[in-house]
Amino acid sequence: LRADRRVTAATRDRVTAAAEQLGYVASEIGRSLSSRSTRRIALLLTDLGSPFYPCLVAPLYEAFEEAGYRMDLFSDQSDNPTVLRRLRRHSIDGVVLATPLLTSDFAQDLHAEGVPFVFVNRTSEDVPADCSVVDNTLGASLAGSALVRFGHHRIGAIFGPAETSTGRDRERGFRIALDAGGIALDEASVRRGPFTFETGYEFLGELVASMPPPTAVFCGSDAIGIGAINAARKLGVDVPGRLSLVGFDDIPMASWEVFQLTTVRQPIQRMAEAAARLLIERIEAGPVQLPPRRIVFEPEFVSRGTLAPPPDAAPIP
């Protein structure tokens, strides 16, 4: 009845039919007491309002559903110490961490408690654990190389938080590419903030007000980039005529006509599916310790409408 894959389809159908006929409803509570398994997964997310996370939640939910697991959403801060207590109380089988901080010891706690878990999109530091991520360093380096290739010299950046693996790795990759291209990142034109619309919206105003303003700004996520586009619109700054912008993620919104945001794509759906598979394998392996597994997807540079040569560029001969 719980869609165990070790049971053949024919047997499952017979049991289901018999249960239907008898009006039998499996009690999750009874089942939990007998098997100590709840077939429940907890997804921890700190930002329900972000346009990025729905892209991750839907395929995660489906992948778990298909394997007979229910995914519950916890929206607390992952640093909140009450979450672990609550996770224990709800007796979940495993945890997906999508928004941990590098410095959080929550993953350490899960590890110490023996709770199976997986990182997706972001990771914490120093925890040997399963994870499914894109190569953020490489992805941001593609964005940096593109700005160099288009001839930009006055380059700024609105990075994500330094205390997240995605924020840190994207900043590192971007800086590496600029270095390699012999272009300095103007430190007066560097900002950091949460991966939100508001971050891009507020900081872009500061950057274009500096003298001389940057001709290109790398944004640590598409949400930041879309905030930046909106700020540019408000300030009458032509994108990409006067200012080029590049994001990171390739959420669906990035391809909308009003944005046409040049960005770096991470394969969000495949990342989610891989994370679900890693976690389920770990749960079903039982007390046997699997080694930590790390799946790293390749990023892809996506050229759209927000990257052009700088306004002061000499025409290409």
Place this chain on the structure above:
Amino acid sequence: LRADRRVTAATRDRVTAAAEQLGYVASEIGRSLSSRSTRRIALLLTDLGSPFYPCLVAPLYEAFEEAGYRMDLFSDQSDNPTVLRRLRRHSIDGVVLATPLLTSDFAQDLHAEGVPFVFVNRTSEDVPADCSVVDNTLGASLAGSALVRFGHHRIGAIFGPAETSTGRDRERGFRIALDAGGIALDEASVRRGPFTFETGYEFLGELVASMPPPTAVFCGSDAIGIGAINAARKLGVDVPGRLSLVGFDDIPMASWEVFQLTTVRQPIQRMAEAAARLLIERIEAGPVQLPPRRIVFEPEFVSRGTLAPPPDAAPIP
């Protein structure tokens, strides 16, 4: 330990402190067996990817959290007959229905089973139940009246689904206002579809290709309106110079510079809070039957940048 509000703060603190000292973790499973209460609420949502629902999920989650309830998200189709079985199995205390169809008998089933539930945003037909909604008919009539007031005569609409209460009521309100203003709705310029970006994007193309094209289009939701703006951008149709657009909802995105969507605001946060309160009251009243309660919020017309007089309008003398 379960934050019962009938326990004084002082007693609660003493119990919590003692439990901390003993390392006691309340087992939800044990508690469920003793009290038959799980302190769990199920939220049923069919569209996790929509930009509207996160605005509803976050305040719902917080309101339940504050009252000591955990909200779990179910993303199935509400018509799916397995959902009720699963809801029973997880032994939840109550259900929030945010995306029911008018024709769905799921709410009837919950009612028959004695499961406490509340409608928020949308309702089903013929079920005497608690609900927290905006006056959708009135709201859409404000949009219709504004189009008439600005002098539009060739008016189209991209409504939501007729099988949803929001789709039906907004269409009705819009038609009533046009009738009252003596303006016909051009039936060749009427479309209906899901409350999504794609609906607006695809149908706007059809409407502006008709001869003569409408000078104003009402969109049944902001997501539809934002899809329409993007389609207009792709087709080179100036908004609002050649085409006026009005949405419904006032999600945060509607106020972004690139959209500046004129729309009808529903107070989403207050609707969510009221829905949580209605459901908690019903759960805590126990077997006592409360009468069905209906909370209807007032809509507000929000004037932004996508509504102007039609291009063929005589200058105002």
